[in-house]
Amino acid sequence: MKFPIEQVWVDDEVRDEPLTREILRKLPAARILGKNEIEDQCRAMEMDRDPFNRGKRTLRLTKNKGAFVKPCPGTPEYICCGLEILNIGQGCPMDCRYCALQVYFNRPILEVFVNTGDLFSDLERHLINDPRGVHRICTGEFTDSLALDPLTGLAGKLAEFFSRSTNASLEIKTKTDFVDPLLEVDPHGRVVIAFSVNSREITRKDEIRAAPVAKRLAAAARAEKRGYRIAFHFDPIIPVPGWEEAYSSVINEIFTTVDPSSISWISMGVLRFVPALKEIAAARFGRIPYFHDGFIRGLDGKSRLHVDRRINIYKYMIDKIRRRAREARIYLCMESPHVWRECLGISMDSDDDLTSYLDSAILPYTYGL
Amino acid sequence: MNWLNHSTPMIVDPRSVDLEDRTYLIPCYSNLSALTKSIQRIGILNSPLVQQLADGRMIPVAGRRRLQSTVALGLDHIHVRLLPEAVPIAEGFALAFWDNAAHRVFDIACTAVVIRRVFELFPRDVAARDFLPILGIALKGPRLERLRAIGGLESSLLEAFSHGRIHEKTAALLCEMEAETRLGLLDLTEKLRLNANKKAEIISWLFDLSVLEATPISELLAREEAKSIIFECDGTVPERAERFRELIRSWKFPELIARENEFRDWVRGQSLLEKMSVQPTTSFEDPGCVIEIRTDSTDEAERIVSAVKQHARPNQ
Numbered sequence: 001m002k003f004p005i006e007q008v009w010v011d012d013e014v015r016d017e018p019l020t021r022e023i024l025r026k027l028p029a030a031r032i033l034g035k036n037e038i039e040d041q042c043r044a045m046e047m048d049r050d051p052f053n054r055g056k057r058t059l060r061l062t063k064n065k066g067a068f069v070k071p072c073p074g075t076p077e078y079i080c081c082g083l084e085i086l087n088i089g090q091g092c093p094m095d096c097r098y099c100a101l102q103v104y105f106n107r108p109i110l111e112v113f114v115n116t117g118d119l120f121s122d123l124e125r126h127l128i129n130d131p132r133g134v135h136r137i138c139t140g141e142f143t144d145s146l147a148l149d150p151l152t153g154l155a156g157k158l159a160e161f162f163s164r165s166t167n168a169s170l171e172i173k174t175k176t177d178f179v180d181p182l183l184e185v186d187p188h189g190r191v192v193i194a195f196s197v198n199s200r201e202i203t204r205k206d207e208i209r210a211a212p213v214a215k216r217l218a219a220a221a222r223a224e225k226r227g228y229r230i231a232f233h234f235d236p237i238i239p240v241p242g243w244e245e246a247y248s249s250v251i252n253e254i255f256t257t258v259d260p261s262s263i264s265w266i267s268m269g270v271l272r273f274v275p276a277l278k279e280i281a282a283a284r285f286g287r288i289p290y291f292h293d294g295f296i297r298g299l300d301g302k303s304r305l306h307v308d309r310r311i312n313i314y315k316y317m318i319d320k321i322r323r324r325a326r327e328a329r330i331y332l333c334m335e336s337p338h339v340w341r342e343c344l345g346i347s348m349d350s351d352d353d354l355t356s357y358l359d360s361a362i363l364p365y366t367y368g369l
Numbered sequence: 370m371n372w373l374n375h376s377t378p379m380i381v382d383p384r385s386v387d388l389e390d391r392t393y394l395i396p397c398y399s400n401l402s403a404l405t406k407s408i409q410r411i412g413i414l415n416s417p418l419v420q421q422l423a424d425g426r427m428i429p430v431a432g433r434r435r436l437q438s439t440v441a442l443g444l445d446h447i448h449v450r451l452l453p454e455a456v457p458i459a460e461g462f463a464l465a466f467w468d469n470a471a472h473r474v475f476d477i478a479c480t481a482v483v484i485r486r487v488f489e490l491f492p493r494d495v496a497a498r499d500f501l502p503i504l505g506i507a508l509k510g511p512r513l514e515r516l517r518a519i520g521g522l523e524s525s526l527l528e529a530f531s532h533g534r535i536h537e538k539t540a541a542l543l544c545e546m547e548a549e550t551r552l553g554l555l556d557l558t559e560k561l562r563l564n565a566n567k568k569a570e571i572i573s574w575l576f577d578l579s580v581l582e583a584t585p586i587s588e589l590l591a592r593e594e595a596k597s598i599i600f601e602c603d604g605t606v607p608e609r610a611e612r613f614r615e616l617i618r619s620w621k622f623p624e625l626i627a628r629e630n631e632f633r634d635w636v637r638g639q640s641l642l643e644k645m646s647v648q649p650t651t652s653f654e655d656p657g658c659v660i661e662i663r664t665d666s667t668d669e670a671e672r673i674v675s676a677v678k679q680h681a682r683p684n685q
Contacts, residue, residue, distance in 0.1 A: 046509045047493055106509065283511055287545070292577035294622045296652050306624040307654050338655035 002176075003093035003147065003209065007031050009038045009060040009109070019114040020061050023151050030059070045107055050284055055108035056093050059148075064113035068122040072141065077299035078334040079348050081267075082355030083138050083171070086123065088154055089113050090142040094175060095208040097288055098236055100273060101142065102280050110143075112152055120161065127168050134359050134366055137162075140173025140194070149178050159185040169362040171231065175210035177219035183226045189365030192264050193223045194231035197254070199246035202238050206288075213250055217257040229264045229365070235333055236271035238290050239305070239313055251320045260325035264361045269333035270313050272304040299336075307339060314343040329361050372464055376418060376450040381427065383439040383447050386419055390428040392458060393420075393465040396482050396524075397434060397473070398531035405438040413439070413447060418468075420452040420461060430461050431468040459490040463499075470503050477516075478531035480504050481540075484513065485520025518544040526555055534559070539569045542576050550586050557590075557599065561610035571614055574621040589620075628653045 008030045014020050024032065033041060041058070045051045068087050074080030091110040092101065102108070113119065127135060139145040139158065149155045155172055159182050162170040172182070173194045182193070195216045198206075203213050211219070220230050232254060237247065271290065278291045298304035305313075314332060321328050331354065332340060340348035348354055417432025429436055430452055439447050452461060466483065469475070475483065487500045497508045506513055519530065519540045530540045535555070543551040554575070558568045579586045589595065598613045619626040632649050641647065644663040650656075664670040 047497065049514065051509075279511060283514065287580045289581050289583070292580040294624070296622060296625060299651060299654055306622065306628075306652065308624045308628065336655055 002150070002178075004057055005030050005059045005093075005110075005151075006057040007033055007041070007059070009033050009041070009058065009062075011060070011062045014061055014063050014114045017061075017063075017114040017116075019112075019116055019152060019154075022153070023059075023061060023112070023114070026151050027059075042107060045109075051106075052095065052102065052108045052284060055091065055105075056095060056110065058109040059151075060109050060111045061114045062111055063115045064118070068113075068119045069126045069137065072138075074351070075300040075302065075334050078336055079332075079340065079354050080334065080351045081136075081331060081358055082351055083136050083141075085141040086119075086137050086139045086158075086170075087113065087142065088119070088139050088145075088152075089148065092144045093147050094144060094210045096175075096210065097206040097208070097281055097285050098238070098271065098273070098277075098291075100277060102284070103274050103277050110148065112148060116154065116157070120157075123161070127165060133167065134363060135168035136171060136358060136362060137168055138171040138173055138194075140171070144174050144176060145172040146174040146176045146178040149181065153181065156181045156185055159187055159191045162190045163188045165190060166366055169229075169366065173233065175207060175216065177211040177215040179219045179223045179228075182228070183222060186226070187228050189227065189229055190362070192229040192231050192362070193220065194233055195220055196233045196235065197250055198234070198236075198238070199240075199243060199250060201240070201242075201246055206238075213253070217253060220254075221257050224258050224262045228262075229362075230258050230262050231264050231266065233267045233269075233333075234317060235267060235269035237268060237313055237317065238271050239293070239309075240290055243313075244316060247317060248320050251317070251324065255324035260328060263325065263328060265329045265331055265358060266321060267331050267333050268314060268317055269335075270305055270310045272298060272302045272334070274301070275303050278303070300334075307336075310335070311339055311342045314339065318343055329357070331358060372452060372456060372460065373418075373450065375456075376452050378416065379449060379451050380446050381419065381449050382445050383436050384445070386427045386429055386436050386449075388429060388433060388437055388440070390426075392428055393430045393462050394433070394482065394486070395465050395469045395475075396479050396527065398476065398478055398528045401434060401438055401441065404434055405441050408435065408438045409442055416448045416450050418452055418464070419449050420456065421454060423454060431465045462486060462490055466500065475504060476531050477537065478519075478527045480506065481516040481520035481522075481530075482527065483520070484516050485518075488517055515541045523548065523552060526551065529555060529559075534565055534568070535572075536565050536569050539565070539572050542572055545576070546586065553590075554586070560606075561613060562606050563610055563614075567610070567614060571617050574617045578617075578620055625652060 005027055008024065008027060010020060010024075010032060012035060045054055048054055064087060070085050070087065072080060072083040072085055089110070089112040091105065091108060092099070093110060139155075146155055158170055159172075162168060163185060169190045169192060171192045171194050173196065175196045179193060182191075185191075197213060197216060200213055203210065224230050234247070237243070273291075281288055281291060293305065294309075295303035295305060304310070318330055321330060330344060332343065337347070337349045340346050346357075348357070413435055415432070417435050418430040419427050420430050421427050432449075436447075452464075466487075483500070483504060484506065487496045491500070501508055501513075506516065515537070519527075519537070522530070522540060522544060526535070526540065526543060529535045530537070535543070543554070546554070554572055558571060563571065575586050575589060578584070578589055590599065594616055595613070598609055598616060601609060604612075628649075632653075636647055639647070642662075646661045648659045648661065650658070662673055664673060
């Protein structure tokens with residue numbers, strides 16, 4: 001286990017779940033806390049000046065009482081990709097300085113939803129009942145898809161499930177290199193392992209406890225060899241001085257490692273954040289220069305760089321990618337139709353347009369089989 | 370223990386009390402004149418509480434403003450109660466706190482000073498249990514730490530904060546600067562007669578630029594373009610203030626300012642009618658525009674709408 005878990009909070013109602021027992025077996029050194037102790041710990045965490053430090057070493061095993069599959073929240077006024085989120089838990093043991101999750105959780109512990117029986121039945125029901133043609137489902141929105149997989153072993157089971165599905169694909173999104181258990185499964189092209197990537201400098205300084213870029217790419221190569229579809233997310237792109245060379249280098253390394261035909265999509269998003277993040281990150285890590293760049297309030301209320309600057313950044317990145325993979329399916333995360341037109345020459349006027357654009361990447365592996 | 374029962378009455382010259390001492394300070398940034406007039410008319414009803422230290426110095430515990438008023442009135446002897454030297458500072462501070470909390474509402478600047486002192490004198494759990502609920506500040510979230518930092522600012526900044534001349538977020542940013550820098554910024558922005566919102570903009574932009582470029586704010590302000598506005602004798606203060614704001618804004622948002630200038634020139638070239646204006650989308654996020662035409666009547670509006678429809682039809 002790469003990430004240190006010092007405490008496990010077990011909710012009474014999931015004490016007998018098979019996954020609870022499995023996780024506890026793998027964490028012999030962790031303190032298991034009961035209900036009263038958990039309340040004390042909650043209070044202590046609320047008093048902590050940086051609850052994240054404690055929270056990232058605390059794992060709560062709990063039950064998801066709501067729906068497991070939900071649409072991606074997206075953001076108003078910008079084009080969203082129509083991804084659906086499969087909630088396997090929330091919180092992340094890595095500690096990216098730019099991470100948006102820092103704003104959202106008052107009690108920033110790691111949570112795993114151990115009622116996986118409900119998860120699979122909910123998922124099955126969703127895929128049968130929902131009349132939509134094809135579903136792109138991702139586990140990496142409120143957590144990293146693989147960070148806690150050495151404990152849960154869930155990714156392999158999900159890959160098995162989706163390998164048999166005819167109307168859905170699973171996107172496993174990660175900054176780790178924990179892909180090896182997945183190599184036991186033949187995904188039939190229906191599972192995409194997506195690696196969030198960034199420049200080496202940003203990875204080293206800002207993505208605390210995440211795998212180095214080289215390890216992520218080596219994991220991508222192993223997954224590709226086993227028949228997994230691969231994706232890359234350049235998000236957030238952070239234009240610090242020298243960013244052009246830094247990102248070019250990573251793009252080149254991607255195409256040296258992975259065959260372009262194995263890549264389902266490459267997404268890009270220039271750093272944007274809810275304004276509160278700037279102060280929260282400063283309180284935790286000290287002032288981070290890039291948060292002080294010329295951010296203005298975007299149409300969705302988030303701080304964004306000026307549109308002209310974003311366009312220039314995207315154009316640069318797209319040019320570098322196209323030089324290595326002319327046909328790469330590139331998409332912009334939460335951008336306007338104007339930016340799409342300027343950067344990619346594509347009319348992307350609605351969420352449905354982008355949904356179709358990305359669905360076409362997985363169709364050959366679902367109904368098309 | 371009720372420490373008032375253990376204090377002793379005595380008469381002192383108020384000028385002998387060190388009113389600058391901050392040991393038990395619960396500040397109040399409102400004007401003293403009403404209190405001074407009240408003391409002049411009816412005297413002091415409740416004696417201030419003071420403590421004599423081992424070195425002989427006498428410091429205020431409760432009733433600092435009453436003491437300040439008596440000094441202002443030129444009184445040379447007043448009744449006080451003397452708290453024994455052995456009373457621990459935390460106990461004395463709690464006494465001052467509860468004395469104040471009982472009869473006044475703390476403004477946010479005062480709250481910041483009190484929070485800072487409470488966390489210096491008491492463990493976190495005691496602060497959370499005994500003081501924060503009275504102050505109305507939640508233990509979790511970033512605000513507590515922000516106020517705690519603000520509580521350490523210089524009196525002139527705290528006074529500006531108390532009177533609403535700077536916002537809480539501005540005060541928090543100023544905490545991250547050197548004392549000389551922040552006092553200089555307050556002085557500069559007050560001389561330019563900027564309101565709290567404009568101060569907030571300018572100070573946050575300068576702070577951002579300073580962090581991004583790893584350059585002290587004093588160096589940014591020493592640039593020729595800035596100096597020429599700051600030290601200029603021509604022009605009214607509001608004009609200079611606006612030019613100064615625009616300058617800092619152009620450093621912070623160069624692309625936006627370039628687009629604004631370009632757009633302004635374009636609009637000028639359109640020779641628009643008097644009742645007409647064209648606005649870009651927010652921050653030029655897309656190339657669209659909003660055309661606004663004011664009319665004197667619905668009939669006129671109808672004619673214009675009809676003409677626009679005629680014009681738009683071929684492109685449909």
